[in-house]
Every structure is written in C-alpha cells, then in structure tokens.
Amino acid sequence: MAEKAILLVDMESFYASVEKADHPELKNHPVIVSGDPERRSGVVLAACPLAKKRGVKNAYRLWEAQQLCPEAVVVRPRMQRYLDVAMEITDILEEFTDMVEPYSIDEQFMDVTGSQRLFGMPSEIAQKVKAAIKDRTGVNARCGIGPNKVLAKIACDHFSKKNDTGIFQLNQNNIKQCMWPLPVGAMFGVGSRMERHLRRLGISTIGRLANYPLDILKKKWGINGQVLWETANGIDHSPVSVSSHEGQKAIGHAMTLPRDYQNFEKEIKVILLELSEEVCSRARTSGVMGYTVSTGCQGANNDSPAGFYRQTTLVNPTNHTMDVFHEAKKLFLKFWDGQPVRRITVNLSHLCSDKVRQISFFDDYELRREIGYTMDRIKQRYGPDAIIRAISLTEAGQAADRAKKIGGHYK
Amino acid sequence: MQDVMNSNNHDTALAMKFSITKDKLVENVNHVMKAVSSKTTIPILTGIKITASHDGITLTGSNSDISIKSFIPLEENDEEYATIEKTGSVVLQARVFSDIVKKLPSEFVNIEVDSRLITRITSGSSEFNLNGLDAEEYPRLPLIEEGNVLHVRTDLLKHVIRQTGFAVSTSETRPVLTGVNWNIQNGNLNCVATDSHRLASRTISIDADENAEYKNIVIPGKSLNELSKILDDSSGEWVEIVITESQILFKTKHLQFYSRLLDGNYPDTNRLIPTESKTDIILSTKALLQAIDRASLLAKEERNNVVKFRTLEDSIEISSQSAELGRVFENVELQSLEGEELKISFSAKYMIDALSRIESQEIRISFTGAMRPFLIRPVEDEGILMLILPVRTY
Numbered sequence: 001m002a003e004k005a006i007l008l009v010d011m012e013s014f015y016a017s018v019e020k021a022d023h024p025e026l027k028n029h030p031v032i033v034s035g036d037p038e039r040r041s042g043v044v045l046a047a048c049p050l051a052k053k054r055g056v057k058n059a060y061r062l063w064e065a066q067q068l069c070p071e072a073v074v075v076r077p078r079m080q081r082y083l084d085v086a087m088e089i090t091d092i093l094e095e096f097t098d099m100v101e102p103y104s105i106d107e108q109f110m111d112v113t114g115s116q117r118l119f120g121m122p123s124e125i126a127q128k129v130k131a132a133i134k135d136r137t138g139v140n141a142r143c144g145i146g147p148n149k150v151l152a153k154i155a156c157d158h159f160s161k162k163n164d165t166g167i168f169q170l171n172q173n174n175i176k177q178c179m180w181p182l183p184v185g186a187m188f189g190v191g192s193r194m195e196r197h198l199r200r201l202g203i204s205t206i207g208r209l210a211n212y213p214l215d216i217l218k219k220k221w222g223i224n225g226q227v228l229w230e231t232a233n234g235i236d237h238s239p240v241s242v243s244s245h246e247g248q249k250a251i252g253h254a255m256t257l258p259r260d261y262q263n264f265e266k267e268i269k270v271i272l273l274e275l276s277e278e279v280c281s282r283a284r285t286s287g288v289m290g291y292t293v294s295t296g297c298q299g300a301n302n303d304s305p306a307g308f309y310r311q312t313t314l315v316n317p318t319n320h321t322m323d324v325f326h327e328a329k330k331l332f333l334k335f336w337d338g339q340p341v342r343r344i345t346v347n348l349s350h351l352c353s354d355k356v357r358q359i360s361f362f363d364d365y366e367l368r369r370e371i372g373y374t375m376d377r378i379k380q381r382y383g384p385d386a387i388i389r390a391i392s393l394t395e396a397g398q399a400a401d402r403a404k405k406i407g408g409h410y411k
Numbered sequence: 412m413q414d415v416m417n418s419n420n421h422d423t424a425l426a427m428k429f430s431i432t433k434d435k436l437v438e439n440v441n442h443v444m445k446a447v448s449s450k451t452t453i454p455i456l457t458g459i460k461i462t463a464s465h466d467g468i469t470l471t472g473s474n475s476d477i478s479i480k481s482f483i484p485l486e487e488n489d490e491e492y493a494t495i496e497k498t499g500s501v502v503l504q505a506r507v508f509s510d511i512v513k514k515l516p517s518e519f520v521n522i523e524v525d526s527r528l529i530t531r532i533t534s535g536s537s538e539f540n541l542n543g544l545d546a547e548e549y550p551r552l553p554l555i556e557e558g559n560v561l562h563v564r565t566d567l568l569k570h571v572i573r574q575t576g577f578a579v580s581t582s583e584t585r586p587v588l589t590g591v592n593w594n595i596q597n598g599n600l601n602c603v604a605t606d607s608h609r610l611a612s613r614t615i616s617i618d619a620d621e622n623a624e625y626k627n628i629v630i631p632g633k634s635l636n637e638l639s640k641i642l643d644d645s646s647g648e649w650v651e652i653v654i655t656e657s658q659i660l661f662k663t664k665h666l667q668f669y670s671r672l673l674d675g676n677y678p679d680t681n682r683l684i685p686t687e688s689k690t691d692i693i694l695s696t697k698a699l700l701q702a703i704d705r706a707s708l709l710a711k712e713e714r715n716n717v718v719k720f721r722t723l724e725d726s727i728e729i730s731s732q733s734a735e736l737g738r739v740f741e742n743v744e745l746q747s748l749e750g751e752e753l754k755i756s757f758s759a760k761y762m763i764d765a766l767s768r769i770e771s772q773e774i775r776i777s778f779t780g781a782m783r784p785f786l787i788r789p790v791e792d793e794g795i796l797m798l799i800l801p802v803r804t805y
Contacts, residue, residue: 315582
C-alpha cells in the first residue's frame with residue numbers, strides 16, 4: 001500500500017485572526033477576544049500574535065491579560081462568524097481533496113494521498129492551501145504533514161507552529177531525530193495524568209516510550225497501551241473520516257451559571273429543563289435518539305470540588321425533551337448533596353437512529369416526537385428565542401440569554 | 412485436636428441424623444436452589460432448611476418472591492432413598508452445601524447434626540463439618556388454605572409457560588408487566604404477557620370448579636421460568652394450583668412451589684388485539700422462521716434488529732440491510748394471500764421469539780396496516796395468539 005499523505009491544517013489564533021481580517025484598522029494592534037466582561041466568562045478566548053508576544057495566553061483572566069498588555073483591543077467573540085469562516089475554510093480544503101475532516105473549529109485534517117498528481121508533493125499542497133486560506137479569509141494557517149493523522153498533528157503542534165514556513169513534515173525517516181526527543185507529555189493522546197504514570201516508569205520522552213517493551217504497556221493499559229506505543233512509533237491506522245458526526249457517541253451540554261444556584265424547584269430544575277431541551281434539540285437535528293441520560297453538577301468552590309456525575313439507561317431510546325428532563329431530574333434528586341451549584345451538565349449517549357422506532361402499546365410517542373420537531377422548526381425559522389418554555393422566563397432561566405450565544409459566547 | 416473434638420462430642424446430643432442417596436439429594440438440592448438468592452435482606456434465607464421426619468426428608472429454599480419445598484420419601488417404587496435415625500432440622504449455607512453434595516465421592520451421604528448445630532457430612536472417605544443455623548429461625552412459608560384447587564397437566568403447564576413467559580417485560584419501569592397475567596373463567600385459563608411491544612396469549616381448558624373465577628392474577632415471569640425448570644413433564648403428573656390474595660402455590664407429589672403475586676392492575680389487553688384484518692397470509696412456520704433468522708444476521712448492529720417485510724404475488728420478501736455489512740433478501744412462498752398489498756418493518760427478534768413457540772406447521776398472519784399490530788396464529792388452533800407491534804420508519 002502506498003504511503004498516505006495527511007495534512008493537519010491549523011488556524012493561527014483563529015478568533016483573533018478573523019477579527020483582524022474583518023477589521024483592517026486593527027492590523028497593527030494587539031487584539032484579544034474575550035467573553036462578556038460583565039459576566040464570569042471574562043477569560044481570554046484568543047489573542048493575536050502581537051498580544052501573545054507580550055505574554056498573553058489563552059484562558060487567562062481578562063484583567064490579567066490587560067495588565068500584561070494594557071493597549072490591547074478587547075473584542076467580544078462572534079461565534080457565528082467564526083463558524084462561518086471555518087466552513088469557508090473547509091470549502092477551500094475541499095478544492096484539494098474530497099477527504100476533509102473538521103477536527104475542531106480551527107483544525108482540519110485532509111487526506112491528499114490521491115491529490116498529488118494534480119497539486120504536487122504534500123509540501124507543495126500545504127503551501128497552496130496556506131496561500132489560499134490567507135488570500136480568501138485573511139487567516140494565517142499552519143500545516144503539519146505526515147503519513148497518518150497522529151504524525152501530522154504532532155508535526156503541526158510542535159514544528160509548524162514554531163518554524164518560519166509554517167509547514168513541517170514528519171515521517172518514519174525523521175521521527176527518531178525530531179519527535180523522539182520531545183517530552184512524552186507532548187505526544188498526542190498523553191494527558192497530564194498519563195504523563196505522570198509514564199514518568200513513573202522512567203518514560204520521559206516520546207523516544208523512550210517508543211522503545212519501551214510493548215507487552216508491559218499492554219499489560220498495564222490494555223489496548224490503550226498499545227495505541228500509545230504505536231503513536232510513539234509513528235503508527236496510526238485511523239482514517240480521515242469525512243463525516244465525523246456519524247460516529248458521534250454522545251450529545252451533551254453544560255452550563256456555567258451566573259451565580260450559585262441552590263434551590264432545586266425554583267432554580268436547578270429550570271436549568272435541567274433548558275439543558276435537556278438543548279441536548280434533545282441537537283439530537284433531533286442529528287437524527288438520533290439516546291438510551292443513556294447522564295447529569296451532574298459542580299460546586300462553586302474550585303478548591304474543594306463538590307458535585308456528582310451519574311447516568312441511567314432507558315428501555316427505549318428517546319430524544320424527547322421531557323423524557324430526558326425527567327430522568328435527569330430523578331438522578332439529580334438522588335445524587336445531589338444540596339450544596340450550591342455553579343455548573344450543570346446534561347448528556348445523552350448510547351445513540352441510535354431516530355428514523356426507526358419500535359411502536360409501543362401503551363405509549364404514544366408520535367405526539368411527543370412531533371412536539372419536539374415542531375419546536376425545532378419554529379426556532380430554525382424565527383430564531384432560537386422565538387419559542388421558549390415559560391419556566392425559562394423565571395429569574396433562574398438562562399434560555400433567553402443563551403439563545404443569543406454559541407458555546408456560551410455571543411454570536 | 413481430634414481428642415478435643417471427640418471429648419466435645421460426648422457433651423452434645425444428637426439433633427438429627429439420616430443417610431440418603433447422593434443423586435436424590437443433589438437433584439432436590441438443585442430444585443430448592445432455584446429459590447435461594449445470595450442477595451437477601453434476611454441472612455438465614457441464604458441457607459437451605461433440611462428437615463428429617465419419619466416419612467422422609469424435606470428441603471426448603473426461599474427468597475422474597477419464591478419459596479420451594481422439595482420432599483424426598485424414604486422409598487418410592489421399590490427404591491430406597493433414605494433412612495432416618497433421628498428426626499430433626501437444621502439450616503445450612505446453601506451455596507456451600509450445594510457445592511459440597513455435588514462433589515461427594517460416594518453414592519451415599521450421611522448427615523448428622525449435634526445440639527450445637529455442627530453438621531457432619533460424610534460420604535466415602537470425605538468428611539465435612541459445617542456450622543448450621545437454627546431451623547426455628549427460618550421464616551415459615553405462607554399458609555395457604557386449599558379452598559379452590561385447579562388441576563393442570565404438568566406438560567401442558569410447562570407449554571403454557573414457555574409460550575407466554577418469554578414476552579414479559581424485563582424493565583422495572585412498569586412492574587406489573589414483568590409478570591404473566593392469568594385469568595380463570597368458565598373452566599378456561601388464559602395467560603397473557605406483554606412487554607408493551609409484543610404480546611403472547613394462550614388459553615387452555617383446565618380441570619376446575621365451574622364457578623372458579625380468578626381475575627388479574629399476575630405471576631412474576633421469573634417465578635414461572637424457575638417453576639418450569641423444575642417441573643418434570645415426563646412423569647405425566649398433574650399440578651395442583653391454589654391461588655390466594657397475594658400468593659400462588661403449585662403443588663406436585665413431592666414439590667411445593669410458592670410465588671408472590673405482583674401488585675397492581677394488569678392493563679386490559681383485549682382491546683389491543685385487532686378484530687379485523689386487511690391482509691391475511693398463510694405460510695409455513697418453519698420457512699418463515701428460518702428466513703427471518705437469516706435476514707436478522709445483517710440486522711444485529713441496530714438494537715431494534717429490524718427487518719423489512721413485503722407481500723409479492725404469491726410469496727413474501729424479507730429484507731434487511733446494514734450500511735457497513737451489506738444486504739439480504741429472502742423469499743418465502745405463501746399458501747394463501749388475501750387482501751391488500753403490504754409493506755411493514757418489525758423486530759426480527761420479536762418475530763423469532765413468537766414463531767419458535769408455535770408448534771403448528773402453518774400459521775396465519777393478519778395485518779391491519781404498516782403501523783398497526785399484527786396477529787400470528789396457528790391455522791388450526793385458536794388457543795394461541797402472538798401479537799407484534801411493527802417498527803415505525805420515518
């Protein structure tokens with residue numbers, strides 16, 4: 001089998017770059033994109049390279065960032081605009097190959113194995129892709145190239161982002177010299193906890209992991225141990241899958257509350273219903289139902305973590321808001337310790353298609369199904385706040401406010 | 412150590428002593444074990460109660476739903492099973508006792524209990540000393556007054572259980588559906604089970620008082636399943652059935668099986684059964700079963716296990732497809748087809764469950780549309796009826 005050529009295209013300071021492209025007058029100013037300063041979400045979502053040079057980093061508190069770089073222009077996020085630009089970039093990438101997998105809002109994989117006769121070597125394609133994105137959206141892109149997704153990702157994260165060309169290629173010939181000296185925590189798939197475990201085994205670099213006996217890793221972590229070892233050796237079999245959404249395992253929403261909520265009837269219940277509605281609406285849009293409902297909360301005090309996360313499995317799958325809400329409510333009443341709550345999650349998993357449904361003698365699901373889809377259609381046509389549940393208009397409700405946002409930030 | 416034991420033995424009187432053939436003991440222990448659960452709130456119920464009386468040995472096992480009493484006579488059909496030296500009773504840890512007796516080396520087992528309830532089990536070269544519990548602390552089984560007794564042949568009862576028990580619900584969301592609903596009227600016993608997606612119903616005539624009438628008797632599906640396992644249908648025996656407010660008792664010559672009844676009203680299932688039909692087909696049970704079974708091979712990944720069904724001129728087509736695996740078409744010849752053309756989708760599992768419980772060679776299936784339940788019945792037999800709700804596709 002011929003070696004594949006995979007590109008990971010990463011957008012530099014994506015939100016900030018879009019803002020700068022849309023506002024040429026900001027070209028030479030440091031720009032920070034930050035959530036609504038009046039609410040808790042006042043953290044740095046993106047900082048342009050000029051601001052980063054001054055030490056501003058993502059997820060810094062806004063006031064911290066402003067101390068480091070007082071003259072920075074602070075812009076509110078416009079999530080819809082970023083989504084639109086990301087889609088535009090997907091369109092650009094699809095001019096080079098039909099195998100494009102959006103990996104996150106600012107990262108996309110492309111398989112250009114079959115495009116080389118048309119567009120040249122992978123590195124040439126990378127240059128053309130970069131130029132096209134810059135030209136048509138004003139965003140600066142970086143490309144990692146590899147024989148598989150993992151190497152393309154590592155090439156991009158650790159080399160393309162740091163060199164002048166913004167392009168780097170990793171393959172079996174140079175992983176020993178380039179990738180192996182990197183600390184093991186830098187490897188894709190190794191989080192802080194796994195890094196601790198590995199370091200305890202004396203594995204401090206990717207190279208050491210690559211040369212560690214495979215059986216021991218397998219014994220310790222099973223299939224995951226093998227995947228880590230393969231990654232370290234530059235082996236990865238996962239394909240670039242065009243529709244990542246089909247393999248979606250769960251649909252979940254979490255909401256960070258503007259203040260502590262403690263009253264179940266008047267406050268928490270409202271949020272559970274709103275989250276259930278969002279989760280189910282998304283499930284309906286994706287054409288899926290779920291068997292498993294999970295919910296949880298986190299307390300206000302980050303130093304002494306409180307809260308829970310529990311799940312329950314239903315006999316029949318659902319994407320009906322009230323079904324999910326009732327299960328979430330039951331779980332909450334059972335496992336919540338009564339302490340103030342600052343963040344609530346509702347999740348629907350174990351998904352299956354909603355195009356087939358076993359009919360029941362005693363339960364008229366038809367009617368409930370229609371209500372959900374009808375509400376969705378109204379929202380699609382007249383906007384997300386065109387129809388909301390009455391209880392969301394009470395003081396605790398967040399639906400009206402969230403209707404103006406994407407991912408917790410203003411559109 | 413041996414000395415100490417022996418000296419102690421002098422102080423303790425014999426509380427019970429008998430010997431028994433191993434096979435008979437194992438067989439009966441297995442029966443009562445069906446009722447013993449390790450998860451019980453009453454610790455003594457993790458044990459088996461053993462009672463030796465002048466006419467034989469009784470074993471008892473129980474959990475909150477089922478209690479089973481199994482009797483071993485001293486002799487039967489000129490075969491000697493047990494001899495009693497001293498009558499008495501003891502409760503022994505069920506799991507351990509059952510494992511031990513299965514593995515004992517000789518064909519005879521001696522069991523001897525002293526007044527401290529230390530139980531010595533010897534067989535061939537093997538000796539176990541188990542700590543027993545006081546049988547007085549074992550809960551009494553429900554007292555059932557034998558007013559109205561129904562009689563059903565053992566093999567028929569097992570049949571009825573097999574033909575209905577499979578359709579009970581496995582979910583506790585609606586507890587009453589985890590049972591089989593029995594109604595007795597005019598000398599007929601009707602059994603119905605449904606998990607809300609399919610329904611199985613069987614009616615038999617029974618030997619009972621003409622006036623005996625029982626409604627809404629809901630017996631846990633699990634109880635019936637266990638009962639069916641221990642009933643021996645080769646014996647040609649009859650089962651006596653006694654029903655009370657909260658319990659049902661099944662009695663054979665040597666066996667008493669008590670089950671709790673489920674609370675709550677069983678839904679009226681008569682109204683679910685369609686009375687008219689728009690498409691009627693008659694075909695071979697086996698041919699359809701095998702075709703569905705094969706078609707379901709490609710329908711396994713979806714939980715619903717859906718196959719598509721449509722009528723052709725003088726046959727039906729069953730098909731299924733999986734995006735990843737491929738597709739399958741099956742054709743089954745019809746004996747007859749009356750009424751409208753039909754396309755319908757349903758769960759292969761429900762269909763297989765129903766067909767595999769119909770003995771008749773030919774069945775009639777009556778449809779009243781793609782979104783309505785359809786009825787499966789043996790051509791010649793009105794006593795059995797299977798109802799399946801289709802799968803709706805959007």
